[in-house]
Amino acid sequence: MMMNNQTFNMPLKDRLLNLLAREPSNKKFKAMTLGLLIPAMAIGIFLFLWSIGASQVKTSLGVLPGPVKVYEQSLALYDEHTAEREKEEKFYDRIEKRIDKAIAQGKPEEKIDKMRSRKYTGKETFLDQIFTSLVTVLTGFIIATLIAIPLGIIIGMSNTLYQAFNPIIQLFKPVSPLAWLPLVTMVVSAVYVTNDPMFSKSFLNSAITVTLCCLWPTIINTAVGVSGVSKDLINVSKVLQLGWFTKTIKIILPSSIPMMFTGMRLSLGIGWMVLIAAEMLAQNPGLGKFVWDEFQNGSSNSLARIMVAVLMIGFIGFLLDRSMLLMQKAVSWDKNAVLR
Numbered sequence: 001m002m003m004n005n006q007t008f009n010m011p012l013k014d015r016l017l018n019l020l021a022r023e024p025s026n027k028k029f030k031a032m033t034l035g036l037l038i039p040a041m042a043i044g045i046f047l048f049l050w051s052i053g054a055s056q057v058k059t060s061l062g063v064l065p066g067p068v069k070v071y072e073q074s075l076a077l078y079d080e081h082t083a084e085r086e087k088e089e090k091f092y093d094r095i096e097k098r099i100d101k102a103i104a105q106g107k108p109e110e111k112i113d114k115m116r117s118r119k120y121t122g123k124e125t126f127l128d129q130i131f132t133s134l135v136t137v138l139t140g141f142i143i144a145t146l147i148a149i150p151l152g153i154i155i156g157m158s159n160t161l162y163q164a165f166n167p168i169i170q171l172f173k174p175v176s177p178l179a180w181l182p183l184v185t186m187v188v189s190a191v192y193v194t195n196d197p198m199f200s201k202s203f204l205n206s207a208i209t210v211t212l213c214c215l216w217p218t219i220i221n222t223a224v225g226v227s228g229v230s231k232d233l234i235n236v237s238k239v240l241q242l243g244w245f246t247k248t249i250k251i252i253l254p255s256s257i258p259m260m261f262t263g264m265r266l267s268l269g270i271g272w273m274v275l276i277a278a279e280m281l282a283q284n285p286g287l288g289k290f291v292w293d294e295f296q297n298g299s300s301n302s303l304a305r306i307m308v309a310v311l312m313i314g315f316i317g318f319l320l321d322r323s324m325l326l327m328q329k330a331v332s333w334d335k336n337a338v339l340r
Contacts, residue, residue: 133286140210152222217266225259
């Protein structure tokens with residue numbers, strides 16, 4: 001590195017001090033470069049091994065797709081989504097023209113309202129199915145969180161309740177979602193009977209199954225976090241004669257937030273994995289149904305499309321986990337929490 005005249009003419013002592021002052025920024029730049037370079041190299045090696053290995057595997061539908069084929073199908077799926085949205089737009093344009101014509105002809109209001117109520121019934125695209133899966137998993141996760149956190153707090157604050165609920169939690173925690181789904185399907189079919197449903201039964205079946213599987217990690221970790229609150233803090237609340245609600249808000253919740261978010265992260269990850277299997281069986285129009293339909297389709301592009309879905313499922317799961325970590329850092333008292 002060349003020095004300018006001013007730096008060259010500086011005394012040796014000043015030059016050393018200047019170099020030491022710049023050292024932290026240099027270390028930060030080096031760490032950032034390595035943080036980007038190492039993952040990029042790992043991804044490159046993975047793609048190379050995938051490309052080589054896939055060409056050696058032959059199935060009944062042809063050779064296992066490599067990265068290039070998967071990329072081509074991802075573009076094709078996006079083009080299909082764009083074409084479907086254009087069809088939808090043209091459909092509603094035709095409806096508007098018919099409505100205008102009916103109004104000009106003085107047709108009855110009932111007939112015009114019936115025309116307005118018509119909905120586009122085109123097929124779900126890949127992007128639509130991603131959105132459906134996200135809505136389903138977040139619905140189940142939010143319901144589970146609203147139940148699990150208050151229950152975990154109550155259990156964690158009482159040793160008697162902890163001993164009472166622990167066997168029940170340990171009994172239902174390892175139950176597979178595939179075991180819950182038939183029960184949920186029968187209950188929803190028996191209870192949710194209406195001529196004008198707000199939600200489809202397939203959506204409810206998937207969301208409730210996700211809820212049942214998301215409950216246990218959050219309950220357990222919240223209870224452990226609450227029961228592990230420092231005794232000194234509890235004694236302080238007694239000295240200050242804080243009420244149950246004030247003690248919970250001011251002391252219990254802030255102290256147990258890290259464990260709560262650990263449980264919520266585990267629950268969201270489990271819920272996302274559970275959802276795919278639930279959608280396959282419940283035929284909820286999400287990513288699980290997309291994978292199942294492509295498997296049943298058996299076309300030459302099916303394997304590549306399934307691989308696109310697999311990569312998307314993994315990528316969305318990663319984003320959901322990162323989002324939970326960012327939320328934890330935002331609400332936690334420990335602002336130096338490292339994202340891992």
